[in-house]
Amino acid sequence: MKRKLAFACVAVASLALVLGGCAKKAEAPAAKAKAYKVAFVYIGPPGDLGWTYEHDRGRKAAVEAFGDKLQTAYMENIPEGPDAARIIRQYAQEGYDMIFATSFGYMDPMLEVAKEFPNTKFEHCSGYKTNANMSTYFGRIEEARYLSGIIAGKATTSNKIGFVAAFPIPEVVRGINGFTLGVRSVNPKAEVRVVWTNTWYDPVKEREAAVALLDAGCDVIAQHQDTVEPQKAAQERGKLSIGYDSDMGKFVGDSVLASPMWNWAVYYKDVIEKGMNGTWKSEQYWKGLSSGVVALSDMSAKVPEDVKKLVNETKDKIASGSLNIFAGPIADQGGKIVVKAGEAVADDKQLSMDWFVQGVVGKVK
Amino acid sequence: MELITSILAIALRAGTSLVYATIGETYTERAGILNLGLEGIMLMGAVCSFATAYYTGSIVLAILVALAVGAAMAAIHAFLTITMRANQVVSGLSITLFGSGFASFLGQRLGPESNNHRLVGLVGPRLKPENLPWLSDIPVLGALFEQDILTYALYVLIPLAWFYLYKTRNGLNLRAIGEDPQTADAMGVDVFKAKFLYTIAGGALVALGGAQLSLSYTPGWSENITGGRGWIVIALVIFSMWNPARAIWGALLFGGINAIQFRLQASGTTIPAGFLNMLPYLTTILVLVAMTFWESLSKRIGAPAALGNAYMREEK
Numbered sequence: 109m110k111r112k113l114a115f116a117c118v119a120v121a122s123l124a125l126v127l128g129g130c131a132k133k134a135e136a137p138a139a140k141a142k143a144y145k146v147a148f149v150y151i152g153p154p155g156d157l158g159w160t161y162e163h164d165r166g167r168k169a170a171v172e173a174f175g176d177k178l179q180t181a182y183m184e185n186i187p188e189g190p191d192a193a194r195i196i197r198q199y200a201q202e203g204y205d206m207i208f209a210t211s212f213g214y215m216d217p218m219l220e221v222a223k224e225f226p227n228t229k230f231e232h233c234s235g236y237k238t239n240a241n242m243s244t245y246f247g248r249i250e251e252a253r254y255l256s257g258i259i260a261g262k263a264t265t266s267n268k269i270g271f272v273a274a275f276p277i278p279e280v281v282r283g284i285n286g287f288t289l290g291v292r293s294v295n296p297k298a299e300v301r302v303v304w305t306n307t308w309y310d311p312v313k314e315r316e317a318a319v320a321l322l323d324a325g326c327d328v329i330a331q332h333q334d335t336v337e338p339q340k341a342a343q344e345r346g347k348l349s350i351g352y353d354s355d356m357g358k359f360v361g362d363s364v365l366a367s368p369m370w371n372w373a374v375y376y377k378d379v380i381e382k383g384m385n386g387t388w389k390s391e392q393y394w395k396g397l398s399s400g401v402v403a404l405s406d407m408s409a410k411v412p413e414d415v416k417k418l419v420n421e422t423k424d425k426i427a428s429g430s431l432n433i434f435a436g437p438i439a440d441q442g443g444k445i446v447v448k449a450g451e452a453v454a455d456d457k458q459l460s461m462d463w464f465v466q467g468v469v470g471k472v473k
Numbered sequence: 474m475e476l477i478t479s480i481l482a483i484a485l486r487a488g489t490s491l492v493y494a495t496i497g498e499t500y501t502e503r504a505g506i507l508n509l510g511l512e513g514i515m516l517m518g519a520v521c522s523f524a525t526a527y528y529t530g531s532i533v534l535a536i537l538v539a540l541a542v543g544a545a546m547a548a549i550h551a552f553l554t555i556t557m558r559a560n561q562v563v564s565g566l567s568i569t570l571f572g573s574g575f576a577s578f579l580g581q582r583l584g585p586e587s588n589n590h591r592l593v594g595l596v597g598p599r600l601k602p603e604n605l606p607w608l609s610d611i612p613v614l615g616a617l618f619e620q621d622i623l624t625y626a627l628y629v630l631i632p633l634a635w636f637y638l639y640k641t642r643n644g645l646n647l648r649a650i651g652e653d654p655q656t657a658d659a660m661g662v663d664v665f666k667a668k669f670l671y672t673i674a675g676g677a678l679v680a681l682g683g684a685q686l687s688l689s690y691t692p693g694w695s696e697n698i699t700g701g702r703g704w705i706v707i708a709l710v711i712f713s714m715w716n717p718a719r720a721i722w723g724a725l726l727f728g729g730i731n732a733i734q735f736r737l738q739a740s741g742t743t744i745p746a747g748f749l750n751m752l753p754y755l756t757t758i759l760v761l762v763a764m765t766f767w768e769s770l771s772k773r774i775g776a777p778a779a780l781g782n783a784y785m786r787e788e789k
Contacts, residue, residue, distance in 0.1 A: 152696075153577065153696045153697075154590070155580065155581065155590040155591075155593040155594075155695075155696055156593075156695070156696065157590065157593060157594050157695075161590075270739065301739055301741070302738070303735050303738040303739050304738065305735075306747075306750070307700075309697070310700040311691045311695045311698050311700065312487070312686065312690065312691050312698070312699075312700055312702075313700065313731060315690075315691050316483070316487065316731045316732060316735055317731075317735045317738075319483065319732075319735075320732065320735035320736045320738070320739045321735075321739045323479055323736065323739070324736065324739035324740055326739075335695055336594065337691055337695070340692075340693075359594045469741045470738065470741065
């Protein structure tokens with residue numbers, strides 16, 4: 109009995125160690141009297157070269173822009189769930205003025221803490237719950253995905269494009285649909301095959317999924333994952349790929365045709381400035397190519413000139429608002445028209461999207 | 474046919490790291506030492522071997538470094554649990570915490586200054602699959618002979634590990650230590666020396682499993698490259714019922730399940746992926762249940778009786 113108790117204690121203690129062992133880093137210039145203090149909570153390591161990498165790039169850009177008027181700190185590898193609340197609360201207690209949480213699963217923990225600290229400003233990425241002192245922010249990455257779809261649709265010769273996808277949630281489904289609509293706008297014969305990995309970050313699984321798609325005859329691999337492994341897998345087979353999150357071509361090579369990517373600096377600089385001069389308001393920020401928060405990376409040398417031209421023209425149309433990627437007619441997987449010509453998928457319907465458009469092979473489940 | 478071949482090939486490649494670690498842990502547990510530090514040791518093996526390969530260009534050296542690092546980490550565990558008689562669970566978990574943290578740290582510090590993220594994203598030398606002439610032309614089973622050297626080495630290691638454990642005097646002593654160290658001691662076996670030896674050798678093999686990831690399977694270093702495979706190995710040791718020869722089946726099952734379910738998804742199947750994902754874990758549970766229910770079975774194939782207990786010579 110005693111031993112069992114001891115084991116239980118050990119288990120609890122070690123769990124606390126695991127959860128508490130997440131690296132904490134404060135990058136503070138020897139704090140001047142009145143620096144504005146901003147903290148970031150990251151789901152992965154900035155070295156993932158993807159999602160967290162881009163958020164950290166945004167943080168660094170803000171530091172550069174504001175110099176010693178701004179003091180930032182971040183913690184990496186924070187699990188979603190109750191432990192996130194502890195970290196966020198800790199930052200709030202330490203007197204940080206604004207706290208960013210950069211993953212969907214931080215939503216409820218952050219809301220809980222936001223209610224306890226009415227004078228601190230909270231910013232949550234990719235969720236939908238707000239408070240008087242808590243905003244949400246996200247970008248319409250599917251617009252950039254649509255552009256990358258055009259490139260993929262032109263590049264494929266087998267008319268099979270593979271998509272390594274993390275979780276069947278609206279954010280990812282929307283991206284796959286945007287991508288597929290882009291593909292089919294230039295190549296109605298092409299199909300997009302989806303494989304779910306059920307993980308955001310697992311180099312081995314992501315690669316295995318990509319290899320399975322390549323074995324199934326796909327010659328372009330796209331992804332909604334946080335590492336570059338699917339890109340490397342495609343390159344090793346002499347196939348092409350579309351990156352995500354960051355300009356993955358920089359890490360892998362010109363087999364990466366282009367990457368829909370995040371540019372959080374635009375948002376972080378803006379919202380931190382508002383916090384500094386007192387004009388910050390709780391809002392739901394959700395913008396696309398026009399804002400610069402999402403972008404398409406530079407296209408690789410392997411993309412033909414005429415395709416580059418087409419992509420750039422389409423980019424201008426989307427940015428100026430003359431092209432809505434979710435405008436009808438759009439058919440579902442069964443071929444039934446679900447969005448009529450002249451209509452478009454409304455924002456709230458996009459946020460809860462749980463169906464695939466025609467051309468996607470796979471299931472939302 | 475082609476599908477089966479490609480699944481077999483991938484399952485083997487994916488399972489290789491698991492087999493090394495499973496055999497390593499089997500030997501450690503046979504000596505009565507439970508080492509839960511696998512995840513940390515594998516990560517350390519992965520990062521150290523990749524860094525070595527990157528700087529020296531030598532895969533052989535990289536493998537030796539992995540073995541040495543694994544041995545060193547296991548030696549810490551051995552010292553704590555055998556000499557100091559610390560709780561094996563606590564010590565093992567600390568090795569995992571230490572190993573995963575230190576591996577991330579090394580990943581951010583080693584590597585050229587010019588690369589922002591140091592080791593992450595670098596391309597280094599890697600092991601490539603080599604087809605064996607004649608053998609790789611056999612239908613289906615040819616997949617066994619389209620692998621890299623670390624997988625080929627398994628074909629020798631598995632029978633050797635089995636032979637040593639069941640057919641040699643040392644193996645008999647090892648099994649005796651795991652079952653009843655007092656008796657083994659009375660028989661004249663140097664229990665402490667043996668426990669140290671097998672814990673350290675086991676750790677070296679575990680680290681080699683990690684090195685296989687960064688040198689061959691997903692070449693390069695990314696943080697948390699093992700993605701929890703160290704914990705799967707602990708289930709695999711139970712699954713294989715502490716018999717190194719059976720390690721291959723569990724590893725094939727765990728390694729192959731992703732290969733299969735991703736392929737099924739890619740071909741647009743109706744079998745839910747979650748169901749397939751569940752299978753290896755379900756099998757492990759079934760094995761455990763069977764062992765608990767049938768005493769006689771569990772006596773014959775069960776866990777080493779003294780697993781997890783610290784050994785004191787004078788203790789009754």
